[in-house]
Amino acid sequence: MSINTSKAASISEVAAHAGVSIATVSRVLNSTKPVNADTRERVETAVAALGYRTNALARSLTRGESKLLLLLVPDFANPFYSEIIKGVESVIRKAGYSLVLGGAPDTLSRDSQALDTLYNRLADGVISLAHYHDLQPLLREMPGLPWVSCSEFIPDSDVPHASIDHQQAAVDAVQYLINRGHERIALLSADENYLWARQRHLGYEVAMQRAGIAIDPQLVRIARGTDYVFGMEAAGALLAQKNAPTALFAVSDTLAIGAIKAFRRAGLRVPEDIAVVGFDNVPLSQVFEPALTTIAQPMHELGAAAAQLLLERLAGGTPTSRTLQHTLVVRESA
Known part of the structure; x- marks a missing residue:
């Protein structure tokens, strides 16, 4: 079979050609773990057939460092993550590092360039904003990789993280609505595989229970994503209820803004007919009409803190x- 070697093959292509995992190719190339003779021969044959050449920089990493850090981001379109990226960059640039961005969980796909970067040892460490369970296989394959989490983290883990108290923040948001006289308070949550979404949901329940307000299951909605359109979609379902809510707590600003748009299309005034509180304080929240009452996360500072944690790990700390x-930032929507 004729192989096209007009462009450099990636480690993932070598793995696919040999019928093994990327981790196995890495072990053969870097001699990090024993590999049986048959597997080694298949990998070496694939390397030769594809013309794969390991980067000279990767070979030198046992003696030095690449000055590259990988940041795993669940959704590049979400302005929350954009602000965190800026915070990370503000710290690592001063320390002489550059940033490589990888989408998660796509980073685990066989043709991922970000995954190549890790298995080739071209990144000194990782900052993850991704869902932990998506990344468990990678952590098992590379247990010695310096790793920190940001916003999304693993409770009681030895992986250091920078975050806020998501549950208490949600309690504060819902308590504000209760103090304004609301009892029919809806919750618009997101994918609760994420710890932050579960904790914000729990905060909603804690605030309602403390106030002696029964939670109507019909007023709790899990959006299919955090984009604006999913907020509109979920808000429409809330409006279909016979006894509609007088207030809404959304676990992200993007969901809250989408919900406001749906409410206004239905002829409702915000906050006169329904009050809305979001979460994150993304830049759009203060220029949107009505300006959004929201929980402000220190996004830039979170990114900077995560970067500082990783640099400390890289220094052996x-x-x-x-x-x-x-x-809690009070504006016009509630």
């Missing part, structure tokens, strides 16, 4: 996780 302060 054992950094302690950091919980940053949130703030």
Whole structure:
């Protein structure tokens, strides 16, 4: 069979050609773990057939460092993550590092360039905003990789993280609505595979229970995503209820803004007919009409803190996780 070698093959292509995992190819190339003779021969044959050449920089990493850090981002379109990226960059640039961005969980796909970067040892460490369970296979394959989490984290883990107290922040948001006289308070949540979404949902329940307000299951909606359109979609379902809510707590600003658009299309005034509180304080929240009442996460500071934690790990330290302060920002929507 004729192989096209007009462009450099990636480690994932070598793995597919040999019928093995990327981790196995890495073990053969870097001699990090024993590999049986048959498997080694298949990998070496694939390397020769594809003309794969390991980067000279990768070979030198046992003696030095690449000055590259990988940041795993679940959704590049979400402005929340954009602000965190800026915070990360503000710290690592001063330390002489550059940033490589990888989408998660796509990073685990066989043709992922970001995954190549890790298996070739071209990244010194990782900052992850991704769902932990999506990344468990990677952590098992590379247990020695310096790793920190940001916003989304693993409770009681030895992986240091920078985050806020998501549950208490949600309690503060819902309590504000209760203090304004609302009892029919809806919750618009997101994918609860994420810890932050589960904790914000729990905060909603805690605030309602403390106030002695029964939770109507019909007023709890899980959006199919965090984009604006999913907020519109879920808000429409809430409006279909016979006894509609007088207030809404959304677990992200994007969902809250989408919901407001749906409410206004239905002829409702915000906040006169229904009050809305979001979460994150993304830049759009203060220029949107009506300006959004929201929980402000210190997004830039979260990114900077995560970067500082990773740099400390790379220097051989054992950094302690950091919980940053949130703030309730009252504007026009509630």
